[in-house]
Amino acid sequence: MTPPLAIDGKRLLQRLDDFARIGATPAGGVNRQALSAEDRASRRLLAELALARGFRVFQDPMANLFIRREGRFPEKPPFVIGSHLDSQPTGGRFDGALGTLSAFEVMESFEDAGIKTDLPLEVVAWTNEEGSRFAPGTMGSMAFAAAKIPDAWSELRGHDGAPFVEELKTTLEALPEAEMRPLGFPISGYIELHIEQAPTLERENIPIGIVQGIQGTRWLEVTMTGQAAHAGTTALAFRRDPMAAAVAALEPLFKQVMPGDPRARFTVGRFAVEPGSVNAIPGSVTFTIDLRHPETTVIDALEGRIRHACERAASAAGCQSALKQIFDMPPAIFSKDLLACLDRAAASLGLETRPMLSGAFHDALFVNRVAPAVMIFVPCRDGLSHNEAEYVEPEQSITGARMLLAATMEAMASGD
Amino acid sequence: MTPPLAIDGKRLLQRLDDFARIGATPAGGVNRQALSAEDRASRRLLAELALARGFRVFQDPMANLFIRREGRFPEKPPFVIGSHLDSQPTGGRFDGALGTLSAFEVMESFEDAGIKTDLPLEVVAWTNEEGSRFAPGTMGSMAFAAAKIPDAWSELRGHDGAPFVEELKTTLEALPEAEMRPLGFPISGYIELHIEQAPTLERENIPIGIVQGIQGTRWLEVTMTGQAAHAGTTALAFRRDPMAAAVAALEPLFKQVMPGDPRARFTVGRFAVEPGSVNAIPGSVTFTIDLRHPETTVIDALEGRIRHACERAASAAGCQSALKQIFDMPPAIFSKDLLACLDRAAASLGLETRPMLSGAFHDALFVNRVAPAVMIFVPCRDGLSHNEAEYVEPEQSITGARMLLAATMEAMASGD
Numbered sequence: 001m002t003p004p005l006a007i008d009g010k011r012l013l014q015r016l017d018d019f020a021r022i023g024a025t026p027a028g029g030v031n032r033q034a035l036s037a038e039d040r041a042s043r044r045l046l047a048e049l050a051l052a053r054g055f056r057v058f059q060d061p062m063a064n065l066f067i068r069r070e071g072r073f074p075e076k077p078p079f080v081i082g083s084h085l086d087s088q089p090t091g092g093r094f095d096g097a098l099g100t101l102s103a104f105e106v107m108e109s110f111e112d113a114g115i116k117t118d119l120p121l122e123v124v125a126w127t128n129e130e131g132s133r134f135a136p137g138t139m140g141s142m143a144f145a146a147a148k149i150p151d152a153w154s155e156l157r158g159h160d161g162a163p164f165v166e167e168l169k170t171t172l173e174a175l176p177e178a179e180m181r182p183l184g185f186p187i188s189g190y191i192e193l194h195i196e197q198a199p200t201l202e203r204e205n206i207p208i209g210i211v212q213g214i215q216g217t218r219w220l221e222v223t224m225t226g227q228a229a230h231a232g233t234t235a236l237a238f239r240r241d242p243m244a245a246a247v248a249a250l251e252p253l254f255k256q257v258m259p260g261d262p263r264a265r266f267t268v269g270r271f272a273v274e275p276g277s278v279n280a281i282p283g284s285v286t287f288t289i290d291l292r293h294p295e296t297t298v299i300d301a302l303e304g305r306i307r308h309a310c311e312r313a314a315s316a317a318g319c320q321s322a323l324k325q326i327f328d329m330p331p332a333i334f335s336k337d338l339l340a341c342l343d344r345a346a347a348s349l350g351l352e353t354r355p356m357l358s359g360a361f362h363d364a365l366f367v368n369r370v371a372p373a374v375m376i377f378v379p380c381r382d383g384l385s386h387n388e389a390e391y392v393e394p395e396q397s398i399t400g401a402r403m404l405l406a407a408t409m410e411a412m413a414s415g416d
Numbered sequence: 417m418t419p420p421l422a423i424d425g426k427r428l429l430q431r432l433d434d435f436a437r438i439g440a441t442p443a444g445g446v447n448r449q450a451l452s453a454e455d456r457a458s459r460r461l462l463a464e465l466a467l468a469r470g471f472r473v474f475q476d477p478m479a480n481l482f483i484r485r486e487g488r489f490p491e492k493p494p495f496v497i498g499s500h501l502d503s504q505p506t507g508g509r510f511d512g513a514l515g516t517l518s519a520f521e522v523m524e525s526f527e528d529a530g531i532k533t534d535l536p537l538e539v540v541a542w543t544n545e546e547g548s549r550f551a552p553g554t555m556g557s558m559a560f561a562a563a564k565i566p567d568a569w570s571e572l573r574g575h576d577g578a579p580f581v582e583e584l585k586t587t588l589e590a591l592p593e594a595e596m597r598p599l600g601f602p603i604s605g606y607i608e609l610h611i612e613q614a615p616t617l618e619r620e621n622i623p624i625g626i627v628q629g630i631q632g633t634r635w636l637e638v639t640m641t642g643q644a645a646h647a648g649t650t651a652l653a654f655r656r657d658p659m660a661a662a663v664a665a666l667e668p669l670f671k672q673v674m675p676g677d678p679r680a681r682f683t684v685g686r687f688a689v690e691p692g693s694v695n696a697i698p699g700s701v702t703f704t705i706d707l708r709h710p711e712t713t714v715i716d717a718l719e720g721r722i723r724h725a726c727e728r729a730a731s732a733a734g735c736q737s738a739l740k741q742i743f744d745m746p747p748a749i750f751s752k753d754l755l756a757c758l759d760r761a762a763a764s765l766g767l768e769t770r771p772m773l774s775g776a777f778h779d780a781l782f783v784n785r786v787a788p789a790v791m792i793f794v795p796c797r798d799g800l801s802h803n804e805a806e807y808v809e810p811e812q813s814i815t816g817a818r819m820l821l822a823a824t825m826e827a828m829a830s831g832d
Contacts (some may be wrong), residue, residue: 198649217648219694230802231683231706232633232775233614236674238799243684244670251667254660258652267647268659269694271701273687278635278704278743280685288694290647327694359649383654386646 005113007405009398012105016397019045019085019101020093029388030093034086034128034139035063035158035167040174042085042097046104046125047175053111059178062149063127063171064140066181069107071120077186077371079117079412081106081404082124083194084140084363088132092195092390094380094397099193100125102401106408117412119188126363127171133158134167141363145370147184189338189411190373192364193404195392196356199383206354207399209377210342214358214365215265216299216331220289222246222310226319228275228283240318242285243273249313249321250287253306264302265292265359294331294357332365335372338411342374345406351399376403421529423821425814428521432813435461435501435517436509445804446509450502450544450555451479451574451583456590458501462520462541463591469527475594478565479543479587480556482597485523487536493602493787495533495828497522497820498540499610500556500779504548508611508806510796510813515609516541518817522824533828535604542779543587549574550583552743557779561786563600605754605827606789608780609820611808612772615799622770623815625793626758630774630781631681632715632747636705638662638726642735644691644699656734658701659689665729665737666703669722680718681708681775710747710773748781751788754827758790761822767815792819 022045023030023038032038043065047057050067058066065085068078083099103123110121126144131137134156143149156164172180196202201209226240250268257266267290273282289306293299307323314321346353358375367373378400381391392400438461439446439454448454459481463473466483474482481501484494499515519539526537542560547553550572559565572580588596612618617625642656666684673682683706689698705722709715723739730737762769774791783789794816797807808816 196649197646198651199654200651215648217695230613230776231685232631232681232708232777233612233799233801234681234775235614235616235678238615241683243687247663247666247670247684250663254663262651265648265650267657267695267697268663269647269689269696269698270692271659271687271689273685276686278685279633279683279706281683282685285687290695292648360646361648383649385649 003112005109005115007105007109007398007401012101012398012401013394015101015105016093016097019097023087025090025388027388029390030087030091031089032085032087033089033133034130035171036133039086040171043125043175046085047177049104051177053108055107057178058181059172059175060144060181060183062140062143062183063168064144065125065178067104067107067123069110069121071117073118074120076119077188078120078122079408080122080124080187080190081408083192084129085125086128086130088130088386090388092385092387094195094390094392095385096129098195098392098397098400102193102404105401106405109405119412121412129363133160134164138361138363138366141366144184145366149183184370187371190364190367190371191338191376191404191407191411192362193376193378193400194362195380195385196377197360197380197383197385200356201354201377201379202381202383204354206352207378207396208346208351208353208403209356210339210346210353211334211358211375211377212339212355213294213334214332214362215292215294216296217327217329217361218291218299218303218325219327220291220303220306220323221286221326222289222321222323223284223286224310224314224319224321225284226282226317229281231279231281234281239281241281242314242317242319243282245314245317245319246285246287248316249310253309257302261298263294264298265290292359296330329361329365332368334368334374337414338372338374341410341414342376342407345403345410349402349406351403376400376407418530419528421525421531423521423525423814423817428517428814428817429810431517431521432509432513435513439503441506441804443804445806446503446507447505448501448503449505449549450546451587452549455502456587459541459591462501463593465520467593469524471523473594474597475588475591476560476597476599478556478559478599479584480560481541481594483520483523483539485526485537487533489534490536492535493604494536494538495824496538496540496603496606497824499608500545501541502544502546504546504802506804507546508801508803510611510806510808511801512545514611514808514813514816518609518820521817522821525821535828537828545779549576550580554777554779554782557782560600561782565599600786603787606780606783606787607754607792607820607823607827608778609792609794609816610778611796611801612793613776613796613799613801616772617770617793617795618797618799620770622768623794623812624762624767624769624819625772626755626762626769627750627774627791627793628755628771629710629750630748630778631708631710632712633743633745633777634707634715634719634741635743636707636719636722637702637740637742638705639700639702639738640726640730640735641700642698642733645697647695647697650697655697657697658730658733658735659698661730661733661735662701662703664732665726669725673718677714679710680714681706708775712746745777745781748784750784750790753830754788754790757826757830758792758823761819761826765818765822767819792816792823
């Protein structure tokens with residue numbers, strides 16, 4: 001007498017509460033930064049839950065944590081579902097945890113219902129998605145997709161001064177129950193459930209977002225150099241003012257880039273002035289532009305336009321402009337087959353969905369480079385994330401897990 | 417057999433060299449910050465030169481240093497000439513020193529020629545004109561004009577942590593030869609010779625600038641507040657971006673304020689962004705505006721225009737704008753009578769002159785509040801000042817001192 005295949009909503013909500021206690025902050029959020037004691041405690045809890053159900057537990061050299069439920073064909077690449085367990089320093093309870101614990105709930109549902117699958121099913125918790133203690137973010141999935149830990153990371157230190165290599169080693173050693181496996185083994189597909197981190201689903205009152213891809217991100221740093229001079233004694237004709245040039249370059253960009261293309265994102269997040277005295281015309285200004293779009297060709301075109309605007313404005317002010325890329329992440333287009341599975345799964349559940357793009361990075365971006373991948377979004381209140389006030393209605397969390405279960409069944413049934 | 421009344425150019429240049437050795441920097445400038453050991457050494461040297469010539473030396477509670485050559489009517493307010501001896505940390509040899517040592521040269525010229533004057537003549541070296549170690553600048557003349565040391569200064573510390581009160585006391589005690597006198601005694605007039613600190617005289621090849629006044633300066637601080645949000649996930653409709661608002665407000669101001677009025681100065685010298693992450697829409701930006709004009713009514717009108725532009729741009733971006741004055745120095749209009757003396761003096765010497773306004777503050781600004789005051793400018797190379805490369809041609813220094821001598825004679829002859 002096995003129960004029918006279904007999400008146990010009460011169990012899922014209880015798990016969310018249990019994990020939210022690890023690194024809980026007074027304001028109701030969590031501080032469970034990558035490779036910290038709190039991160040280790042959450043990994044231990046998940047591993048113990050898995051071992052208690054008879055699942056095998058693995059970790060790779062990046063401390064990516066895998067839980068495996070065997071399939072009829074153990075030699076076939078597993079189908080993988082999951083997310084991450086680390087958080088921002090003042091993060092929320094759902095970012096990462098919802099996807100990881102929903103994936104584990106899906107695995108338990110299969111187990112509860114005694115369902116055999118052809119493919120092995122694995123739940124993953126990727127290491128350091130957030131990148132707030134050790135930069136960059138998505139280190140675990142990045143190294144997994146490259147099947148290699150970049151050499152540069154051996155020198156890495158956290159913002160708290162902790163050496164990355166030592167914290168990684170301590171984390172690995174803290175879970176001796178886990179079997180070691182190499183980085184970057186073959187997988188047959190990947191589905192990640194995550195909160196939207198933006199307000200679209202909530203505003204449109206749609207429970208499920210079907211994520212078609214992740215927009216590309218390019219970070220530019222522009223330095224404009226002029227001549228520092230006395231604010232009082234220097235007439236306009238003698239000024240070479242990079243602040244005036246920066247403002248002249250940015251004004252039309254703010255006015256045109258995003259209003260001209262609703263899929264574009266244009267953000268100036270840093271702006272530094274030298275020497276930075278009230279009564280000194282700056283000698284130089286340096287600012288960053290975070291540029292995003294689903295199409296690389298558009299990002300390239302926007303970069304050209306920005307470069308041109310900066311050079312022209314600088315030249316008009318007697319200044320120089322230098323622009324460099326400091327980060328470039330091409331867009332990800334998710335698997336058509338898996339998107340079709342998601343559509344079928346939603347139809348089978350009678351759930352309204354919305355196709356959408358992710359504005360933020362996710363581990364799925366890197367997994368998508370080595371296997372078919374896709375993401376499911378659920379709404380979060382006010383679109384708020386990276387914030388202790390982050391909140392998802394219990395019913396929405398359960399709906400997300402139901403969607404993940406149905407999608408996983410569709411994918412594993414249709415898969416190789 | 418007394419020599420004729422004339423500047424001893426060789427002596428003046430030697431003095432400039434002697435004082436430039438006190439706090440000399442390897443790059444050829446001086447570091448003689450207010451109330452430092454170097455400042456004290458320069459005050460001691462000037463006092464010793466004065467005492468050696470039989471002049472009396474005084475200091476007031478602000479350590480303003482006065483050298484007095486007695487007149488026929490000792491009870492009458494003295495006529496005062498001078499400038500300051502302190503420098504920027506990487507300052508030049510002429511800023512302040514040229515005016516102070518030329519004034520002493522004028523006094524020695526009178527003494528050499530055995531000329532009796534009705535009024536006592538005094539040379540002054542004001543304390544802390546630069547304001548680089550202890551802010552604000554022009555502390556000595558400010559307190560002199562107010563006949564009071566502001567209470568707030570008792571808590572003041574230098575950028576090196578030194579308590580102002582203790583450094584002032586040590587400086588006063590380091591010159592026990594000086595007689596103490598109260599702050600803010602009556603004076604009959606004031607002439608200050610200074611380098612232009614801008615390139616106008618040099619470019620027009622005119623040896624003497626006759627300074628009609630000092631433009632007013634007002635410092636504004638604008639804070640625009642929006643909503644910090646994720647650069648990737650936040651669509652334009654959901655943005656409240658204070659960076660976009662600041663750029664929209666500043667662009668027309670840069671384009672209109674100075675081009676529209678050649679006497680206006682508009683400088684954005686500081687610009688801070690919170691939280692200052694590449695991938696975060698700022699929650700707030702704060703910038704300063706240094707606004708200068710010879711007419712207070714125009715400064716008022718410009719402030720109104722800036723406030724309006726900021727509020728309108730902030731409102732259009734869903735942000736708030738708050739503007740406050742953080743400093744306000746009304747314009748100074750120098751004495752018509754002393755300006756006429758300067759014109760006559762230049763005519764008597766056959767010197768070409770140019771009427772001009774000072775863009776920078778000077779001690780004359782405060783002295784002008786309690787007595788007729790005026791300034792003489794000489795050219796400096798490339799208009800460069802507050803810089804170790806600051807340079808004045810020897811001939812131009814001597815011409816400046818000759819002009820100061822002639823102007824002082826005119827003023828003391830025409831005076832009460």
